[in-house]
Amino acid sequence: MVVTTAPVLLNPQIELEVVDPDERAQALVDEGGTHFLHTLRNGQRLHIVCLPNTPPDAPLAALVPLDEHGFGRLEAIDRLLRSVHRRSVPRDPRLTRQQTRRARHMIQAVDGHLYGESYRTIAEVLFGIEHVAEEVWKTSSRRYATMDLIKHGLMMIAGGYRKLLQHRPRF
Incomplete structure (x- = not known):
């Protein structure tokens, strides 16, 4: 999300602290502006870029490029406004609950894999020892699910996460 000083024609009356001093202290500054990670009230985090020469105490306005990512940016602005106004x-909305759960399992599976754990041990952690023990391991659906989670988790690490976080179009 890109923010800058609100234009005078909008006559901004409310002065809200969108970026708190702790976030401002951890900001990264480059030629594109000042980059912050703003934590919303529900724990989500938004990447905010204040354009160069934006005074820290100025009322802010969001800039939304009218491209294919515009709807996702508008949803992020909505979440920011809701958080700021309590x-x-x-x-x-980019991830369903099932996608979030699968992403968490992929991270856990890859983590175990990178530490040298066997597929069976990883499956026991993900699905529970009792569920893994009730099937013959060599033909177990949980064995294949574990291998699939590791494969897709490694693909996410290699850059596939970008596709996962794209805005899902609504018809």
């Missing part, structure tokens, strides 16, 4: 913040 309203309930909706879930990030």
Whole structure:
């Protein structure tokens, strides 16, 4: 999300602290502006870029490029506004609950794999020892699910996460 000083024609009356001093202290500055990670009230984090020469105490306005990612940016602005005004913040709509759970399992599976754990040990952690023990391991569906989680987790590490985080079009 890109923010800059609100234009005078909008006559901004509310002065809200969008970026708190702790976030400002951890900011990264480059030629594109000042980059912050803003934590919303529900724990989600938004990447905010203040354009160069934006005074820290100025009222802010969001800039939304009118490209294919515009709808996702508008949803991020909605979540930011809700957080700043102390309203309930909706879930990030880019990931369903099932996708979030699968991503967590992929991370756990790859972590175990990189530490040299066997597929069976990883499956026991993910699915529970009792569920893994009730099937013959060589033909177990959980064995194949574990191998699949590791394969897709490694693909995410190699850059596939970008596709996962793209805005899902609504029809």
